[in-house]
Amino acid sequence: MSFEITGKLVVKYNTVQRSESFKTREFVIEKTDDINGRVITNYIKFQSVQDRTTIIDRHNEGEMVKVYFNIKGTRWEKDGKVNYITNLDAWRMESMMQAQPGADRMPDYNTSQEAPSAGNSGDDLPF
Numbered sequence: 001m002s003f004e005i006t007g008k009l010v011v012k013y014n015t016v017q018r019s020e021s022f023k024t025r026e027f028v029i030e031k032t033d034d035i036n037g038r039v040i041t042n043y044i045k046f047q048s049v050q051d052r053t054t055i056i057d058r059h060n061e062g063e064m065v066k067v068y069f070n071i072k073g074t075r076w077e078k079d080g081k082v083n084y085i086t087n088l089d090a091w092r093m094e095s096m097m098q099a100q101p102g103a104d105r106m107p108d109y110n111t112s113q114e115a116p117s118a119g120n121s122g123d124d125l126p127f
Helices: 050-056
Strands: 002-012 016-019 022-035 038-049 064-078 081-095
Touching (some): 050 081
Antiparallel strands (some): 016 022, 022 038
16 A cells, blocks of 8 residues: 655665665655644654665755655564564655746736846947
8 A cells, every 4th residue: 555745854864785685765754734723743754675765866855745655564573572663665755846936927028127228328229
C-alpha cells in the first residue's frame, strides 16, 4: 500500500553503505497541522534504499516536498527479546515549490508606462 505526505524537508543525511550490496539514506520532513486552533508539528523520518537513495539529491533543505512511501514492518528477535521495527520507505519525492504569482501570464503591453530613456532627448529614436 502506498502513502503520500507533504511537508518541509528539514534534514538530509548522507547515504550509508550497510553491506556490499545494500545502501540506505534517511531524511526528515516537518509536517505542521492546525488542529482546532492548536498548531501541531511532527518530524517524520523516512528512509530510501538502493537506487532510490538519489531521490533526495535534487531537493534542498527548507523546500516543500511531497513524499510517496510504503510502510514496512519487521519482527526482530535477539536473546529471547522480540522487537518490532517500522520503516517509512520513500520511493519518490516531488517539489511543491510554486511558481511566482502571475509568472504564467503574458505581460500587459497596453500600459501607459514609457520605456526607459537611453540617454536621448526629445523625439529622437535610438536607431
